[in-house]
Amino acid sequence: MAQMNYPHAPDGCQPGERLVFNALKRYLPDDYFVWFEPTLFGREQSARPDFVVLGHNIGLVIIEVKDWSLDYIHSANRDHFELVNGSTTETRTNPQQQVERHFRMLNQQLERYRRTDPDKYESLLQTNGRYQGKLAVPISTMVAFPHINRSDWAASELQLPQMVNEATLLLRDDLVETLPMALKRIVIFPTHLSTEQLDTLKWMLYPETRIPYTQGRLFTLDAEQIGIAQIDTYLPDHAQLLTRKPQAKLIRGVVGSGKTLILLFRAKFISEQNLNWRVLVLTYNTSLREYLTQIFSRIGGDPARVEIVNFHKWCRALLVEHGLFRQPQSETSQRGLITRLLREAEITDFEPTFLVEEFNWIKERLDYREWPNYPNPQAVKRTGRGRRLGGNEQEKRGIIFELFTRYQEHLARHKLCDWADLPVMVLQAMDDGHIDRARYHAVLIDEAQDFAPAWFRVAFRMVKPETAMVFIAGDGAQKIYGRDFTWKELGLGITAQNSYVLQRSYRSTREIIDVALEAIRDSQTLAADLKSAGDGLLEPEQNYDEFRHGPLPILLSFASPEQEATGIAGEILSLLQQGYLPKDIVILQRRRSNIDTLARQLEYRGIACTVIKGQLDIDRPTVKICTFHSAKGLEFEVVFICGLDAFTVDDPVAVDSREFQELLDQERKLLYVGMTRARRLLYISYSGVAPDWIAGRLEQKLQSLQPR
Numbered sequence: 001m002a003q004m005n006y007p008h009a010p011d012g013c014q015p016g017e018r019l020v021f022n023a024l025k026r027y028l029p030d031d032y033f034v035w036f037e038p039t040l041f042g043r044e045q046s047a048r049p050d051f052v053v054l055g056h057n058i059g060l061v062i063i064e065v066k067d068w069s070l071d072y073i074h075s076a077n078r079d080h081f082e083l084v085n086g087s088t089t090e091t092r093t094n095p096q097q098q099v100e101r102h103f104r105m106l107n108q109q110l111e112r113y114r115r116t117d118p119d120k121y122e123s124l125l126q127t128n129g130r131y132q133g134k135l136a137v138p139i140s141t142m143v144a145f146p147h148i149n150r151s152d153w154a155a156s157e158l159q160l161p162q163m164v165n166e167a168t169l170l171l172r173d174d175l176v177e178t179l180p181m182a183l184k185r186i187v188i189f190p191t192h193l194s195t196e197q198l199d200t201l202k203w204m205l206y207p208e209t210r211i212p213y214t215q216g217r218l219f220t221l222d223a224e225q226i227g228i229a230q231i232d233t234y235l236p237d238h239a240q241l242l243t244r245k246p247q248a249k250l251i252r253g254v255v256g257s258g259k260t261l262i263l264l265f266r267a268k269f270i271s272e273q274n275l276n277w278r279v280l281v282l283t284y285n286t287s288l289r290e291y292l293t294q295i296f297s298r299i300g301g302d303p304a305r306v307e308i309v310n311f312h313k314w315c316r317a318l319l320v321e322h323g324l325f326r327q328p329q330s331e332t333s334q335r336g337l338i339t340r341l342l343r344e345a346e347i348t349d350f351e352p353t354f355l356v357e358e359f360n361w362i363k364e365r366l367d368y369r370e371w372p373n374y375p376n377p378q379a380v381k382r383t384g385r386g387r388r389l390g391g392n393e394q395e396k397r398g399i400i401f402e403l404f405t406r407y408q409e410h411l412a413r414h415k416l417c418d419w420a421d422l423p424v425m426v427l428q429a430m431d432d433g434h435i436d437r438a439r440y441h442a443v444l445i446d447e448a449q450d451f452a453p454a455w456f457r458v459a460f461r462m463v464k465p466e467t468a469m470v471f472i473a474g475d476g477a478q479k480i481y482g483r484d485f486t487w488k489e490l491g492l493g494i495t496a497q498n499s500y501v502l503q504r505s506y507r508s509t510r511e512i513i514d515v516a517l518e519a520i521r522d523s524q525t526l527a528a529d530l531k532s533a534g535d536g537l538l539e540p541e542q543n544y545d546e547f548r549h550g551p552l553p554i555l556l557s558f559a560s561p562e563q564e565a566t567g568i569a570g571e572i573l574s575l576l577q578q579g580y581l582p583k584d585i586v587i588l589q590r591r592r593s594n595i596d597t598l599a600r601q602l603e604y605r606g607i608a609c610t611v612i613k614g615q616l617d618i619d620r621p622t623v624k625i626c627t628f629h630s631a632k633g634l635e636f637e638v639v640f641i642c643g644l645d646a647f648t649v650d651d652p653v654a655v656d657s658r659e660f661q662e663l664l665d666q667e668r669k670l671l672y673v674g675m676t677r678a679r680r681l682l683y684i685s686y687s688g689v690a691p692d693w694i695a696g697r698l699e700q701k702l703q704s705l706q707p708r
Contacts (some may be wrong), residue, residue, distance in 0.1 A: 001025060001028075001030060001034040002024055002025050002027075002028035002029065002030070002033070002034045002569065003030070003031075003032065003033050003034065003040060004021070004024070004025050004034050004035075004036065004055075004343055005033075005034065005035045005036060006021075006036055008175055009021040009022065009036070009601075010036070013036070014065070014067040014145075015067060016065050016066065016067035016068075016144070016145075016146040017065050018174075019069065019146040019147075019175060020050070020051065020063065020065050020144050020170070020175065021051075023146075023176070023179055024051065024053065024179070027175075027176065027177055027179040027180060028053070028055070028179065028183075029055070029180065030604065031055070031056060032053060032054065032055040032058075033053070033054040033055075033198075033202065034051060034052070034053050034054075035051065035052045035053075035054075035205075035206070036050070036051055037049070037050060037051075037176070038052050038205070038206065042483045049062045049063070049064065049099070050062040050064050050065040050100045050144075051065070052060055052106075052205070053183065054106070054198065054201060054202070054205075054388070055183070055193075056192055056193045056194075056198060057184065057187075057190075057191060057192055057193075058077075058138070058140070058183050058184055058187050058191070059137045059138035059139060059140070059187065059191050059193065060106065060137060060138070060139045060140070060201070061139075061140045061141070061142060061183055061186070061187075062097050062099055062102045062103055062106065062139070062140070062141045063099070063141075063142045063143075063144055063170065064095045064099040064141075064142070064143050064144065065143075065144045065146065066095050066143070066144070066145055067146075067147065068081075068083065068145060068147065068148075068223065069147045070148055070152055070153075070156055070158075070453065071150065072084055072200045073158060074089050075158060076094070076158055076159075076160060076163040077163060078093070078094060078096070078097075078149070078163055079093070079094055079097065080092065080093060080094055081093075081094060081095075081163075091100040093165060094142055094164070095143045095164065096163070096164045096165060098391055098468050099141040099143055099300045100141060100143070100652075102141070103139060103141050105458035106107065106139060106205075107139065108303070108550075109204070109205070110124070110135070110137075110204060113204055114402070120200050120203070120204065121437075123196065123200055124136055124137055124196060124197055124200060124201070125189055126287070128455055131189075133436065136191060136193070136197070137193065137197070137201065137404050138187050138188050138189055138191055140168070140183075140186045140187055140188060141168055141186075142168045142169070142183075143164050143165075143168060143169055143170065144168070144169075144170035144171075144355065145169070145171055145172075145545060146170070146171070146172055146175060147172065147584040148171055148172060149171055149172045149173050150171045150172075150173045150174075153169075153171055153208075156700055162624070163244075164692045165492055167185070167186060168186050170182060170611070177680060181422075189323055189698055211300035220441075225258050225261070225262050225265075225502070227265040229262045229263075229282070230267040232672065246276035246497065248470040248471070248472060248490075248500040249471050249472070249498045249499070249500070250448075250472045250473075250474070251263075251471075251472070251473045251499070251500045251501075251502065252473075252474060252475055252499070252500070252501050252502070253475060253500075253501060253502030253503065253511070254404055254475070254503055254504075254505050254513075255475065255505060255507065255508065255516070255672075255673075255676035256505040256506055256507025256508050256513075256577040256635070256676060257497060257502035257503065257504055257505055257506065257507075258502065259446075259473040259474070259475070259502065260292070260295075260446055260447075260473060260633060261295070261443050262380070262473065263446050263471060263473045264281070264292065264295060264296050264299060264301065265447055266301060266444060266471055267279055267281050267296070267301065267306045267308075267442075267444055268296070268299060268300065268301040268306070269371060270441075270442050270469070271301070271302065271305045271306050274441065277467070277662070278439060278440045278442075279305065279306070279307065279440065279441065279444070280306075280307045280309070280314075280439075280440045280442070280459075280462065281296075281306060281307065281308040281309070281444045281445075281446065281448055282309060282310075282311050282314065282443065282444070282445050282446070282455075282459055283308075283309075283310060283311065283445070283446045283633070284310070284312075284447060284450045284451060284455075285310075285447065285450070285629070285630065285632045285633060286310050286313075286630075287612050287616040287630045287631075287634065288447065288632060288633040288634065289308060289309060289310045290616040290617070290618075291616055291618055291633065291634055292446065292633075293308050294617070294618055294619070295618075296308060297537075309607055310421075311451070311455055311459075312419055312422055312423075313425050313675070315422040315423055315458065315700075316422060318426050318429075318435055319422065319425055319426065320430070322429065322434050322435055324425060324429055324434060324435075326411075326415050326417040326421075326425075327416060327417070328416075328417050328418050328421070328422065329411075329416050329417070329418055329420075330463045334352075334356050334359075334418055335353060335356055336352075337353040337407065338352040338355045338356060338359075338403070338407065338648035339352045341403055341406055341407060341410075342403070345402075345403065345406075345560060345563065347399065347552070349396065349399070350399075350403075352402070355400065355403060355472050358400055358404075358419070359373060359418075360406050360418075360420040361382070361405060362374055362404060362419055363420040363421060363423075363424050363454065364423075364452030364453065364454050364455070365452065365454070366380065366453075366454075367454075367457070368424050368427060368428060369585065371401075371404075371620045372401075374397060374400075374401050374404075375394060375398040375400075375401045376394065376397075377393050377397065379472055382397075391619055414569045423452075423454045423455050423457070423458045424454060426458050427454070427457055427458055427461070430458075430461055437462060438461070438462065438463065438464045438465060439462050439464075440462050440463055440464065441463075441464050441467040441469060442463070442467060442469040442470075442471070443459050443460070443462060443463050443469070443470050443471075444470075444471040444473075445459060445470075445471070445472045445474075446473050447473070447474060447632060447633050448472045448473060448474035449474040449475060450632070453489065453490065458489050459589075460490075473548060487599070492654070507635050507676070508676055508678055508679060508682075509548045509549055509551075509679075509680060509704060510548065510549055510550075511549065511550055511551065511552050511553065512553060512675065512676070512678050512682050513676070514701065514705060515552075515553045515682070515684075515698065515701050515702065515705075516672050518670075518694070518698060518701050519668050519669075519671040519675065519694060519697075520665075520668045520669060520672045523661070523664075523665055523668055550680050550681070551680070551681060551701060551708065552705055552706070553675075553678075553682035553683070553684060553702065554606075554681075554682070554683045555684050555685075555698055555702060556568075556571075556683060556684070556685040557685070557686055557687075557690070557698065558685065558686070558687045559687065560687050560688070561591075561594055561643075561687045562597065563652050564642060564643075564685055564686070564687045565594065565597045565598045565600075565601045565688065566686060567685070568587060568598065568601070568640055568642060568683070569598070569601035569602050569604070569605055569607065570605075571640070572585060572587075572607060572623060572640070572684060573600065573605050574599075575638060575681075576607065580637065580638060581620065581621065581637075582607065582608055582609075582621050582622050582625075583618065583619060583620060583621050583623075583639035584636055584638055585623045585624070585636060585637070585638040585639075585640070586623070586624040586625070586631065586634070586636040586638070586639055586640070586677065587623065587624070587625045587626075587640040587642055588627070588628050588631050588639060588640065588641055588642065588674045588677070589625065589626070589627060589628075589642045590627075590628065590642065590643030590644070590646040590647060591643050591646050592627055593626075594642070594643060595611055595625055596611075596662060597626055597627075598642065599611060599625055601627075602623060607623055608621065608623065609622050609623040609624070609625055610622040610624055610625070611624070611625045611626065612624055612625065612626035612630050612631075613626075613630075616634075618634075624636070628670050628671075628673060629670075629675045631673070631674060631677050632673060634677055635677050635678075635679055636677055636678065636679065637678075637679050637680045637681065637684075638678065638680065638681040638682075639674070639675070639677045639678035639681070639682050639683070639684045640681070640685065641671070641674050641675060641683065641684040641685065641687050642683075643684065643687075644671075644686035644690050644691070644695075645685055645686040645688050645689060645691065645693070646666070647667045647670070647671055647686055648691050649663045649664050649667065651663055664693060668693075671694070
């Protein structure tokens with residue numbers, strides 16, 4: 001099955017184009033690439049070939065498709081076809097002329113690289129023999145009439161065989177298992193293009209999907225990624241006839257499979273094809289927002305036309321704009337207020353930290369109009385909590401809700417709120433008519449597994465019903481904030497037709513992925529939670545050329561946190577002496593309190609470092625230090641995982657309880673996210689004793705991966 005630039009024939013394509021699309025996808029080999037209507041020569045429809053096929057043994061083949069039957073053709077000559085249209089006729093350019101024009105334009109496109117990038121161009125030339133120095137890539141053309149079979153074509157009184165080169169013709173009879181042979185027959189000279197040459201051609205012909213990495217690699221989105229990024233990015237004039245329910249598309253995938261890049265390219269395509277549209281990209285992590293903005297500029301996106309924002313800052317701006325903003329209090333202030341309310345009510349059954357989490361859950365999980373239902377366990381199912389309420393749940397919920405009510409009343413009296421209130425305040429303001437809905441034509445949400453249901457409600461209401469375009473990228477195995485929901489509960493109608501799963505990892509090496517999976521593999525509670533959310537534990541496809549190999553991850557142990565910081569600084573100094581750049585290295589620290597110690601050790605050795613606290617400049621020439629949560633969605637050549645010994649469950653719950661396993665799963669996922677930030681080198685360190693749940697697994701996996 002060929003790799004297509006769309007997962008399926010796009011809505012709006014002609015029936016004949018759909019027939020050819022499906023035949024190319026079904027019958028061509030797995031290592032062929034097919035682009036439907038590529039924007040090789042501009043975005044105007046007339047400048048787009050219907051199909052371009054790239055294969056190692058055929059080079060490039062341009063196919064022009066005509067959706068005409070014999071009854072539709074009135075007459076033909078070498079320049080034009082006269083087509084019957086009711087009582088009148090239409091004159092159309094002979095498709096042979098069209099495809100030959102595309103042929104000339106494609107040659108000119110490649111020829112430009114002789115001047116602008118001679119090294120890449122020369123890599124496509126014959127290196128020896130009679131044709132040394134000539135292009136080693138055959139370029140062929142075909143015209144397809146998928147509604148006409150060969151016998152009818154030959155018998156036609158219109159003398160059609162004289163008007164179109166029959167050797168380059170695709171008819172209905174050819175759209176079968178023998179299709180690969182039909183393409184091979186037209187190749188003007190034998191060829192066998194290398195993987196590097198194929199990559200160069202993809203890079204040249206699809207510049208808008210180039211990924212700007214360092215290390216001099218040529219890399220574009222693969223055909224599947226391009227297809228997901230482009231599918232339905234343009235809505236025709238009849239868009240207002242579509243359902244008013246958001247037309248959501250969900251993309252899930254293994255770590256490093258390009259979900260974020262696809263989302264950014266999609267935002268770019270949407271903004272370029274719909275010049276008057278407002279496009280919004282939302283994310284939760286502040287440092288990730290900075291990263292997305294920088295990558296979006298690198299891929300040629302216009303930041304002035306696509307709004308990339310942190311969700312809570314966006315909510316805050318909406319409230320400020322309409323004079324509705326109240327200053328959120330810190331979590332410390334939250335705990336202080338709750339402690340006072342507990343003391344006043346003489347309640348000792350609950351810890352303030354527990355109630356902070358529970359109050360946030362009510363606001364993030366439930367529609368604000370459903371809050372009064374919280375005390376009833378039958379009406380509101382409480383999942384995702386690490387600790388159970390135990391017996392008398394309804395009575396305890398009633399007490400919690402009474403405290404919650406007093407807490408909210410206090411905030412309102414003093415014109416305060418907490419961060420979980422901001423989305424709720426926006427929703428209430430929209431319901432009251434103070435904030436306009438439907439501001440954006442398209443909303444895209446990155447790392448969506450970190451979002452809460454209330455946040456989705458805000459985002460969905462901001463989508464214009466006439467476009468109704470929502471795009472969601474996420475991976476349940478990377479859900480590190482404990483916000484529980486299922487895709488079904490969001491009411492988006494996610495089905496196999498509008499959800500996509502990517503199983504090729506382009507970021508980390510096979511060795512890093514194999515070791516990282518040990519953190520989350522075999523957790524029954526995690527598997528059950530993923531299944532209930534409509535997800536599953538995704539593991540990378542194993543056999544494909546781009547799945548790189550590299551050094552094994554390194555496990556380091558130290559006697560104390562101070563020695564750990566000293567040892568890590570020494571390792572980084574060694575890497576810099578080997579030629580690694582400071583900006584390619586990150587230290588992920590489990591204990592926030594140890595970050596300053598690490599920074600001092602680096603500075604002592606003259607190594608510039610930056611502690612990430614929200615703002616992130618990925619090109620700043622410094623080693624980055626941050627928590628695991630701040631690294632979400634980022635990637636680096638070298639990653640140091642520090643403080644493995646801190647990945648434990650400190651809550652006073654029984655080790656054999658489900659509560660313990662759910663809390664441990666949060667640690668598992670956090671470690672997994674951290675390890676999979678690495679592209680090439682991964683170091684894992686701990687001081688004292690590593691946790692039982694992971695230490696042995698890592699050692700065994702590393703031992704099994706040692707070369708025999």
